[in-house]
Each structure stands twice: as structure tokens, then as C-alpha cells.
Amino acid sequence: MYAQMVKSTGEGVKSPEDMTAEERAFQERIDAGEKIEPKDWMPAGYRKTLIRQIGQHAHSEIVGQLPEGNWITRAPTLERKAILLAKVQDEAGHGLYLYCAAETLGVSRDELTEDLLSGKMKYSSIFNYPTLTWADMGAVGWLVDGAAIMNQVPLQRTSFGPYARAMVRICKEESFHQRQGYDIMMKMANGTPAQKRMAQDALNRFWYPSLMMFGPSDQDSVHSAQSMAWKIKMNTNDELRQKFVDQTVPQAEYLGLTVPDETLAWNDDKGGYDFAEPDWSEFFDVIKGNGPCNVERLAARNKAWDDGKWVRDGLLAHAEKRAAAKVAAE
Amino acid sequence: MAADPFFEFLCRMGDNTLVLGHRVSEWCGTAPVLEEDIALANTALDLIGQTQMWLGLAGEVEGKGRSADDLAMLRDAWDFRNVLLTEQPNGDFGQTMMRQFLFDAWHVAMLDALTRSTDPRVAEIAAKAVKEASYHVERSGDTVIGLGDGTDESHRRMQAALDLLWPYVGELFVPDSVDDAMAEAGIAPDLTDLRAAYDDHLAKVMATATLTIPDSAFAHKGGKSGFRHSEHLGHMLTEMQWLQRAYPGATW
Amino acid sequence: MSSPNSAYPDIPETPPTKPRRHEWPLWEIFIRGQHGMSHRHVGSLHAPDADMAIKNARDVYTRRNEGVSIWAVEARHIAATSPGDKGPFYEPSESKVYRHPTFFDIPDDVGAM
Numbered sequence: 001m002y003a004q005m006v007k008s009t010g011e012g013v014k015s016p017e018d019m020t021a022e023e024r025a026f027q028e029r030i031d032a033g034e035k036i037e038p039k040d041w042m043p044a045g046y047r048k049t050l051i052r053q054i055g056q057h058a059h060s061e062i063v064g065q066l067p068e069g070n071w072i073t074r075a076p077t078l079e080r081k082a083i084l085l086a087k088v089q090d091e092a093g094h095g096l097y098l099y100c101a102a103e104t105l106g107v108s109r110d111e112l113t114e115d116l117l118s119g120k121m122k123y124s125s126i127f128n129y130p131t132l133t134w135a136d137m138g139a140v141g142w143l144v145d146g147a148a149i150m151n152q153v154p155l156q157r158t159s160f161g162p163y164a165r166a167m168v169r170i171c172k173e174e175s176f177h178q179r180q181g182y183d184i185m186m187k188m189a190n191g192t193p194a195q196k197r198m199a200q201d202a203l204n205r206f207w208y209p210s211l212m213m214f215g216p217s218d219q220d221s222v223h224s225a226q227s228m229a230w231k232i233k234m235n236t237n238d239e240l241r242q243k244f245v246d247q248t249v250p251q252a253e254y255l256g257l258t259v260p261d262e263t264l265a266w267n268d269d270k271g272g273y274d275f276a277e278p279d280w281s282e283f284f285d286v287i288k289g290n291g292p293c294n295v296e297r298l299a300a301r302n303k304a305w306d307d308g309k310w311v312r313d314g315l316l317a318h319a320e321k322r323a324a325a326k327v328a329a330e
Numbered sequence: 331m332a333a334d335p336f337f338e339f340l341c342r343m344g345d346n347t348l349v350l351g352h353r354v355s356e357w358c359g360t361a362p363v364l365e366e367d368i369a370l371a372n373t374a375l376d377l378i379g380q381t382q383m384w385l386g387l388a389g390e391v392e393g394k395g396r397s398a399d400d401l402a403m404l405r406d407a408w409d410f411r412n413v414l415l416t417e418q419p420n421g422d423f424g425q426t427m428m429r430q431f432l433f434d435a436w437h438v439a440m441l442d443a444l445t446r447s448t449d450p451r452v453a454e455i456a457a458k459a460v461k462e463a464s465y466h467v468e469r470s471g472d473t474v475i476g477l478g479d480g481t482d483e484s485h486r487r488m489q490a491a492l493d494l495l496w497p498y499v500g501e502l503f504v505p506d507s508v509d510d511a512m513a514e515a516g517i518a519p520d521l522t523d524l525r526a527a528y529d530d531h532l533a534k535v536m537a538t539a540t541l542t543i544p545d546s547a548f549a550h551k552g553g554k555s556g557f558r559h560s561e562h563l564g565h566m567l568t569e570m571q572w573l574q575r576a577y578p579g580a581t582w
Numbered sequence: 583m584s585s586p587n588s589a590y591p592d593i594p595e596t597p598p599t600k601p602r603r604h605e606w607p608l609w610e611i612f613i614r615g616q617h618g619m620s621h622r623h624v625g626s627l628h629a630p631d632a633d634m635a636i637k638n639a640r641d642v643y644t645r646r647n648e649g650v651s652i653w654a655v656e657a658r659h660i661a662a663t664s665p666g667d668k669g670p671f672y673e674p675s676e677s678k679v680y681r682h683p684t685f686f687d688i689p690d691d692v693g694a695m
């Protein structure tokens with residue numbers, strides 16, 4: 001998912017007796033399934049956690065344009081080029097919706113952007129992996145969007161109104177993303193031996209990073225417990241990961257591809273697959289900035305932002321001149 | 331044997347949108363602001379869609395079973411028929427928007443005339459494309475104005491872009507034997523008829539943008555005839571056609 | 583220049599650690615989806631002025647043919663109720679159930695109404 005290891009207050013969930021009257025009323029509203037709107041009273045920790053989470057989610061959409069953007073100019077057909085471009089464009093749109101949701105909490109988009117560019121705020125670990133063949137466009141759509149959807153669908157019911165509404169719009173638009181990825185995989189898996197090899201190679205490289213998207217187990221995390229009490233996190237990381245594996249393994253089988261996990265086996269008792277955990281030390285390396293593409297991704301975003309400054313300033317200066325001229329004429 | 335001028339003409343229309351659409355798509359994820367990223371992608375998507383229609387018809391007219399993708403991905407640079415303007419590199423955002431506006435202003439006039447083509451297939455494609463191009467020219471024109479009349483820096487950059495790209499405008503309007511044959515058949519307009527309105531349009535936008543149109547009628551040529559493209563096109567095709575060339579016969 | 587908080591005036595400003603940048607203002611976008619329907623709030627975006635806000639809205643919010651008419655309002659110009667108004671503003675209408683069609687029992691024999 002696009003928000004990983006989001007820190008909350010770190011103090012654990014308060015018992016109703018320890019809450020102030022305002023906090024208790026707030027928690028009761030959430031428990032009753034009411035939506036919290038920007039102008040409503042909310043605990044400072046709720047606001048801060050949401051800014052972190054929505055911001056990270058938005059940053060992931062924005063940085064997430066880069067690995068797929070890497071293949072737009074090399075798409076094999078006009079139709080594939082158009083589909084991929086439309087998909088990456090959607091991601092820019094989703095980032096935009098999410099930044100707007102965060103802005104209702106009293107932070108500006110440019111402030112969030114600067115925190116991303118300075119490395120202060122994070123984005124999903126998955127986008128620090130390279131896209132090396134056309135099959136990676138399939139794998140990203142199928143696995144990465146598939147993992148993201150696991151998280152985004154329940155977030156449509158999150159307690160903060162603007163976030164929930166952004167997620168509704170995003171989920172509606174995302175419905176074609178995973179399908180286009182799987183469609184690419186089907187073509188590759190049923191194609192020439194070279195295409196089949198590309199497809200298997202893409203699955204090999206993206207399987208574990210996709211599992212990492214859900215973050216390490218958080219069953220003992222005080223941050224997650226608070227976020228779940230506030231309904232800004234709807235499921236535990238392990239729940240979502242299990243659901244993802246259960247959904248994805250048969251899809252891989254249909255493609256005739258092998259999931260790179262020798263321990264993978266159906267477990268009748270739990271009604272799901274047993275599977276190997278990803279290498280969490282690799283995950284923490286990526287989070288710390290040592291993923292294969294961290295440096296390139298941040299450099300690309302910084303360059304776009306720096307190169308664009310004169311454009312943003314120029315268009316604003318023109319708008320201000322026109323507004324001044326209009327006032328003078330009145 | 332001289333090539334069929336109708337096929338040539340359709341390749342010109344389709345290659346213009348293909349090459350320019352590709353250039354615009356190079357911006358993906360790196361525009362100055364999110365809203366521009368999304369807008370640029372829309373422009374690129376429109377142009378790619380138009381390419382599919384023009385090159386699809388070109389393949390049909392040629393009658394050798396070549397699809398739009400075959401034409402896009404398997405011809406070499408000398409068989410491309412786009413004007414030189416469209417293959418110029420993106421440069422900074424200002425250069426991209428200036429190139430876009432100089433092309434859009436011609437494109438919308440051309441497509442409008444093509445809606446009255448004697449060939450119903452051409453008229454049909456033009457009717458759909460002209461709606462898209464009308465929006466493109468409005469947006470690129472506004473951006474040229476905003477940046478031309480923005481800060482000192484944005485003004486300077488936009489003037490530099492106009493100076494750089496101006497010599498590539500003429501090729502859009504200078505007819506050759508293909509254009510003459512199309513005009514005679516009533517399939518396409520006489521290109522020289524489009525120039526006066528274009529100049530008016532440009533003069534208005536550039537005046538509002540406080541930009542000066544270079545006092546030169548010099549025009550590079552060689553793109554739409556395919557005789558001499560710029561060095562840039564070959565690099566673009568190397569990237570665009572790579573998968574199809576490296577894995578011939580594969581289905582994607 | 584607008585403060586990003588202006589649409590939500592009762593939100594405490596975060597302490598001004600650094601001066602506010604010169605940002606494009608925030609606009610609220612309303613789109614009428616089909617002829618005859620009202621404009622509906624679809625989201626927000628940034629733009630230097632109203633013209634560009636409309637154009638950006640066209641590019642951002644009508645990518646799937648969602649709209650036939652667009653309104654853009656700069657966020658700081660929107661007047662809004664504050665949460666404290668909730669009771670006096672909305673509760674009186676809760677007692678006027680007769681405003682809702684289901685209040686009335688109409689015999690089935692009457693047909694559709």
C-alpha cells in the first residue's frame with residue numbers, strides 16, 4: 001500500500017476514562033461511523049497522523065509516476081502507449097486529490113511537496129525499484145496496483161470525510177489499472193519464449209517488494225492501534241498481505257508463472273496460503289534511502305520542481321498583473 | 331514510381347501527431363506543477379488517438395495490409411512525413427508550450443478546413459480531431475501569454491523559444507506537389523490560404539504575451555517531404571520503435 | 583495571495599516556522615454532470631487565476647466525460663457554516679418530516695406518484 005509505517009501519537013489508545021470530554025465525544029462519533037469533516041474539532045494527534053498518512057499516500061502517487069513513465073516512450077504499440085499514459089496520468093490526478101484532502105487539514109501542497117523533496121516525508125518503498133522490461137509494466141499494474149487496491153478499497157470508509165471521498169474517486173478510476181497490468185502479463189505469458197521469460201523475470205523481481213508494500217507486521221504496533229481506533233487504518237498489515245497473496249497466487253497460476261517462493265502452500269486450516277516473509281532488512285534499507293532507485297527518484301522530483309519554478313512564478317505573476325489591471329479599470 | 335499523394339498526405343497528418351504526441355508524452359511525471367502534468371498527458375493522448383486514425387486510414391489507402399502500428403513502429407526516419415517543428419526537442423517547459431502553440435494554431439485551421447474534405451473519411455477524422463485541437467490551441471495560447479507576460483525570466487525564456495522555433499513555422503504553409511494534388515482533388519485545403527489567418531492569430535497572441543515575432547521569413551524544410559529530417563528524429567525513433575524492432579513478430 | 587487554510591478558517595495555523603511561499607491559490611471545482619442536474623462539488627485544484635482554474639478543472643476532473651459545465655470558486659471566497667451552527671441550522675428541519683415524500687401514505691390504487 002502507499003502509506004507504510006505511518007507514525008501516530010505513539011502513546012497508545014487512551015481508555016475512555018483517560019480521555020477529555022472532547023476526545024470522548026470525538027471517539028464516540030467515530031465509533032458510530034460518523035465522518036469527521038475539516039471544520040470539526042479533532043485531537044491534534046488525529047490531524048497530525050492524517051497529514052502524515054495522506055501526505056505519504058499522495059507522495060507515493062507522484063513518485064509512482066516515474067517507474068511507469070520510464071516506459072511510455074518505449075511502449076510497443078500506439079494503444080499500449082495511450083493506455084499507459086492514461087494510467088500514469090490518473091496517478092498524477094490521484095496525487096492531486098490526496099494533496100487537496102491533506103490541505104483541508106491546514107497544510108499546503110507546496111509545504112508537503114518540499115517535505116517530500118527534502119526527504120523528510122516518505123513515499124512507498126515499492127517505487128524505489130527499477131522497471132527494466134516491458135513486462136514490468138504488467139507486473140506493476142497487476143501486483144503493485146493490486147496491493148494498493150487491497151488497502152484503498154477499505155479506506156473509502158475511513159473516518160475523515162475528505163480522505164474517504166478522495167478514495168472513492170480514486171477507487172472508481174483505478175478499476176482499470178490492475179486489469180491493464182494483468183492484460184499485459186497475459187500477452188507476455190502467452191507470447192514468444194522471450195516474452196515469457198520477461199514475464200517470469202518481472203514476477204521474480206516484483207513479488208517480494210509487493211509483499212513489502214503492506215509494511216512489517218503491525219499487530220503489536222501502538223501507532224497502528226491508535227490509527228485503527230480512529231479508523232484511518234482499516235486493517236492490519238498482515239490481514240491485507242494474506243488477502244493479497246490469496247488473491248494473487250491463482251492469478252499467477254493462470255498465467256503459467258511461478259511465484260518465487262518454494263514454501264508457498266495452501267493451508268486448509270486457515271483457508272489461505274502459507275508464504276515466505278520478504279527480507280525485512282531489505283525493506284528497511286529501502287526506507288532509509290538505500291533502495292535501487294531512491295536517489296534517482298528523488299533527484300527526478302527535485303529537478304522537475306526546480307525546473308518548474310520559473311513557470312509557476314511566471315503564470316502567477318501574469319495572473320496578478322491581470323487582476324491588478326482589472327481593479328484599476330473598475 | 332511516385333508515391334500515392336493521398337497516402338503521403340495521410341502520413342503527414344499522422345506523423346505530425348505521432349511525433350508531437352511522443353514528444354509531449356516525454357514530459358510524463360516531470361511537469362512544473364501537477365495540473366500541467368495532467369493537461370500535457372491529455373494533449374498527448376489526443377494526439378496519439380488522432381495518429382491511430384490518420385495512420386489507420388493511410389494503411390487502408392495503401393492497401394498493403396500495414397496497420398497504424400506497423401507504420402508507426404516499422405518505418406525508418408526517411409519515411410516519416412512530419413514537419414520539422416514537431417520533432418524539435420522539448421527544451422524547457424516554455425519551449426514545449428511554444429512549439430505546441432505554433433503547431434496547434436496551424437493544426438486547428440487545417441483540421442477545420444479538412445472537415446469540408448471531399449473524402450468523407452478525412453472529413454470524419456477531422457471533425458473529431460478539430461474539437462480536441464481547438465482546446466489545445468486555447469490552452470497553449472493562454473500559457474504562451476501567461477509566461478510571455480509573466481516575470482522577466484519567463485518573458486526572456488519565451489522570447490528565446492519563439493526565436494528558436496520560428497524558422498520551423500514556414501514548412502507548415504509551403505505547398506509541394508503532394509499538397510497541390512490534395513488541393514486539386516478537394517481533399518485538403520490550399521496551404522497558402524491558411525497563412526493569413528494564422529499570422530493574425532499569432533500576432534494577437536504574441537502581442538498579448540509581449541513577445542516579438544522575428545522579422546524573418548526564413549523556413550527550414552525537409553520534414554514533410556522526408557528529404558532531410560533533423561538529427562533528433564532518429565533518436566526518438568530508436569527509443570519509440572525499440573521493442574518492435576528487437577522482438578519482431580511478437581504480440582504485445 | 584490566499585492562505586491555504588482560508589476555506590477552513592477555524593483551523594489553527596501551524597506555527598509559522600518559515601514564511602508562506604508564493605503559491606497558486608486553491609480552487610473548489612463544481613461540475614454539472616448531465617443536463618438538468620445541479621452543479622456538484624467534485625474536488626479542488628490549484629491555478630494561478632480563474633481562467634486557468636476552469637481549464638485545469640477540465641483536464642483534471644472531466645477526463646472520463648464527467649461534465650458538461652464547470653464552476654470554479656477560489657476556496658477563500660466560500661462562506662461556510664461552522665460546526666457550532668449544526669444544531670440550530672439543521673435540527674429544525676428534522677421535525678418537518680412532511681417535507682419528505684415517504685411521510686405520506688398513498689393507497690396503491692392511486693398509482694405512481
